[in-house]
Amino acid sequence: xxxxxxxxxxxxxxxxxxxxxxxxxxxxxxxxxxxxxxxxxxxxxxxxxxxxxxxxxxxxxxxxxxxxxxxxxxxxxxxxxxxxxxxxxxxxxxxxxxxxxxxxxxxxxxxxxxxxxxxxxxxxxxxxxxxxxxxxxxxxxxxxxxxxxxxxxxxxxxxxxxxxxxxxxxxxxxxxxxxxxxxxxxxxxxxxxxxxxxxxxxxxxxxxxxxxxxxxxxxxxxxxxxxxxxxxxxxxxxxxxxxxxxxxxxxxxxxxxxxxxxxxxxxxxxxxxxxxxxxxxxxxxxxxxxxxxxxxxxxxxxxxxxxxxxxxxxxxxxxxxxx
Amino acid sequence: xxxxxxxxxxxxxxxxxxxxxxxxxxxxxxxxxxxxxxxxxxxxxxxxxxxxxxxxxxxxxxxxxxxxxxxxxxxxxxxxxxxxxxxxxxxxxxxxxxxxxxxxxxxxxxxxxxxxxxxxxxxxxxxxxxxxxxxxxxxxxxxxxxxxxxxxxxxxxxxxxxxxxxxxxxxxxxxxxxxxxxxxxxxxxxxxxxxxxxxxxxxxxxxxxxxxxxxxxxxxxxxxxxxxxxxxxxxxxxxxxxxxxxxxxxxxxxxxxxxxxxxxxxxxxxxxxxxxxxxxxxxxxxxxxxxxxxxxxxxxxxxxxxxxxxxxxxxxxx
Numbered sequence: 001x002x003x004x005x006x007x008x009x010x011x012x013x014x015x016x017x018x019x020x021x022x023x024x025x026x027x028x029x030x031x032x033x034x035x036x037x038x039x040x041x042x043x044x045x046x047x048x049x050x051x052x053x054x055x056x057x058x059x060x061x062x063x064x065x066x067x068x069x070x071x072x073x074x075x076x077x078x079x080x081x082x083x084x085x086x087x088x089x090x091x092x093x094x095x096x097x098x099x100x101x102x103x104x105x106x107x108x109x110x111x112x113x114x115x116x117x118x119x120x121x122x123x124x125x126x127x128x129x130x131x132x133x134x135x136x137x138x139x140x141x142x143x144x145x146x147x148x149x150x151x152x153x154x155x156x157x158x159x160x161x162x163x164x165x166x167x168x169x170x171x172x173x174x175x176x177x178x179x180x181x182x183x184x185x186x187x188x189x190x191x192x193x194x195x196x197x198x199x200x201x202x203x204x205x206x207x208x209x210x211x212x213x214x215x216x217x218x219x220x221x222x223x224x225x226x227x228x229x230x231x232x233x234x235x236x237x238x239x240x241x242x243x244x245x246x247x248x249x250x251x252x253x254x255x256x257x258x259x260x261x262x263x264x265x266x267x268x269x270x271x272x273x274x275x276x277x278x279x280x281x282x283x284x285x286x287x288x289x290x291x292x293x294x295x296x297x298x299x300x301x302x303x304x305x306x307x308x309x310x311x312x313x314x315x316x317x318x319x320x321x322x323x
Numbered sequence: 324x325x326x327x328x329x330x331x332x333x334x335x336x337x338x339x340x341x342x343x344x345x346x347x348x349x350x351x352x353x354x355x356x357x358x359x360x361x362x363x364x365x366x367x368x369x370x371x372x373x374x375x376x377x378x379x380x381x382x383x384x385x386x387x388x389x390x391x392x393x394x395x396x397x398x399x400x401x402x403x404x405x406x407x408x409x410x411x412x413x414x415x416x417x418x419x420x421x422x423x424x425x426x427x428x429x430x431x432x433x434x435x436x437x438x439x440x441x442x443x444x445x446x447x448x449x450x451x452x453x454x455x456x457x458x459x460x461x462x463x464x465x466x467x468x469x470x471x472x473x474x475x476x477x478x479x480x481x482x483x484x485x486x487x488x489x490x491x492x493x494x495x496x497x498x499x500x501x502x503x504x505x506x507x508x509x510x511x512x513x514x515x516x517x518x519x520x521x522x523x524x525x526x527x528x529x530x531x532x533x534x535x536x537x538x539x540x541x542x543x544x545x546x547x548x549x550x551x552x553x554x555x556x557x558x559x560x561x562x563x564x565x566x567x568x569x570x571x572x573x574x575x576x577x578x579x580x581x582x583x584x585x586x587x588x589x590x591x592x593x594x595x596x597x598x599x600x601x602x603x604x605x606x607x608x609x610x611x612x613x614x615x616x617x618x619x620x621x622x623x624x625x626x627x628x629x630x631x632x633x634x635x636x637x638x639x640x641x
Contacts, residue, residue: 011477014474015474015477015478015481018474018475018478019478019482022478026490026491026494027494140621140624141617141621143620143624144616144617144618144620144621144624145613145616145617146570146573146574146577146589146613146616146617147574148573148574148577148592149573149577149592149609149612149613149616149617152592152595152596152600152601152609152613153609153610153613155601155602156600156601156604156606156609159601159602160601160602160603160604161604167601167602258481258482258483258484259483261483261485261486262483262484262485262486263485265483265485265486265489266485266574266577266578269578270596277486280486280489280490281489281578284489284490284492284493284578285579287493289493292490292493295486296486296487296490299482299483299486300482303481303482303483304481307481
């Protein structure tokens with residue numbers, strides 16, 4: 001177990017190092033003055049610019065810049081934003097936006113997982129029934145839909161025609177709340193649209209994997225044993241099949257975090273959700289390179305950690321993995 | 324049951340063909356080889372025809388190809404010129420109404436087929452080419468190069484592709500070709516992984532060893548013995564790469580990275596969003612382009628599924 005952990009940990013660190021190197025060079029391959037992407041914007045005041053040029057060594061050779069970049073990175077200095085006129089990138093990313101994105105992504109992932117696992121198990125149990133076939137078709141349809149289009153449809157139907165969800169934003173602008181419950185209710189009301197969009201776009205994936213996994217488990221000998229012991233169908237399904245079939249889902253969860261960030265970017269943009277995904281879009285439109293660079297680092301750390309955790313949890317749950 | 328029987332049968336034919344290919348490899352009988360490849364393709368087609376999903380998918384894809392080829396004749400108006408008042412509702416002249424500057428939406432969707440298909444096909448072809456090249460080099464040479472290349476592959480697989488694409492697109496700027504480049508640079512990794520693992524196993528087979536033993540160069544061995552054997556899987560995988568490319572293109576165009584002079588379906592939706600089509604209830608502006616994307620993606624997904632069933636030996640034996 002320890003050897004395995006050390007091996008995975010080293011590999012995660014190597015990947016992270018590569019990500020940081022890539023991040024440094026990606027923003028310096030642009031044509032023209034290399035300092036342009038760090039400080040060269042009219043929205044940054046000359047005084048701040050001088051400080052930054054000194055901090056990041058922009059008047060020095062590339063390798064010095066790289067070392068200074070690493071140094072600043074470890075001290076938590078990611079530069080300053082262009083569009084927010086010199087606000088440090090760190091304070092923009094780690095704030096309200098990150099929390100909003102966490103809440104949205106976490107809840108949609110949880111919902112998709114619960115629904116996907118339940119429906120997948122039932123569909124596999126009643127293989128080739130009407131329920132099975134219609135759920136497979138449903139997941140195929142949601143897979144083929146672009147996420148942003150699904151979001152637009154939901155705004156059109158539930159926002160415009162039915163008027164049951166707010167069409168944009170995280171909170172109602174200008175509303176004052178008398179207590180925390182009203183606040184939460186307004187927040188959740190605004191979250192409905194993006195939450196449904198993200199959940200729908202991911203539930204199909206979980207469903208298909210779970211269904212496949214259960215079908216695999218059904219062929220195992222211990223299923224026959226369980227049946228021979230005279231266990232009830234429900235017990236066989238939920239005690240034996242589901243628990244074993246959920247195992248591969250753990251490693252998929254980390255992969256899903258990666259896709260979820262992409263989906264969240266789209267969804268947050270369509271619904272104007274005040275989160276990191278929308279920040280990426282805004283930064284791209286406003287050519288706010290320091291923000292993008294900062295998000296790249298944070299994102300890399302997040303997904304690499306998630307993958308490492310999934311490896312560890314998986315090894316813990318399934319001793320065969322540890323060799 | 325029938326399927327299994329018919330797979331085993333097909334497998335025997337294939338094995339015979341493979342043996343013959345190997346026997347002929349040293350003889351340089353180019354013409355003979357041509358007929359073998361033709362027969363292989365014939366075998367493939369005979370199997371493919373039996374899959375209803377595959378036929379449906381191929382039908383969808385081919386109809387979109389037909390629409391894009393016949394776009395100037397199908398579309399009632401020029402997609403770029405202002406042919407009516409802005410925001411007209413659907414009528415007999417403008418089937419899907421007009422957009423915010425008075426262009427015919429139906430014509431724009433018809434012409435959008437061209438760009439969406441083109442980007443999907445070209446970007447996936449480039450993705451496959453790059454992935455295969457990396458996978459072949461990595462798997463065949465091994466050692467340090469393999470290690471480094473696979474690290475890079477790991478990184479690209481692990482990082483979220485859409486934000487990465489956005490960052491790259493913002494660096495490169497707008498335009499159809501930039502979108503294609505972005506999709507290629509971000510999307511080559513799954514192919515590389517697959518080709519590498521195939522190459523690793525093919526490298527150890529007797530016929531590759533024999534080829535090396537008689538003194539063939541590495542390039543020759545790769546070209547004659549590894550590429551032809553990797554190709555079927557790459558082909559099946561390529562269909563899924565098209566799906567990814569179409570969806571990525573739609574997403575990037577929707578976020579405004581498309582070329583306004585070459586509007587795709589994603590671009591139409593981008594304009595729909597900027598015109599506030601959702602909050603004004605212009606369903607005719609939103610629904611049709613999305614349905615087109617969905618259908619095309621489904622078409623390629625079906626084709627990919629059926630191709631995979633035939634070409635992937637793991638699935639074939641199930």
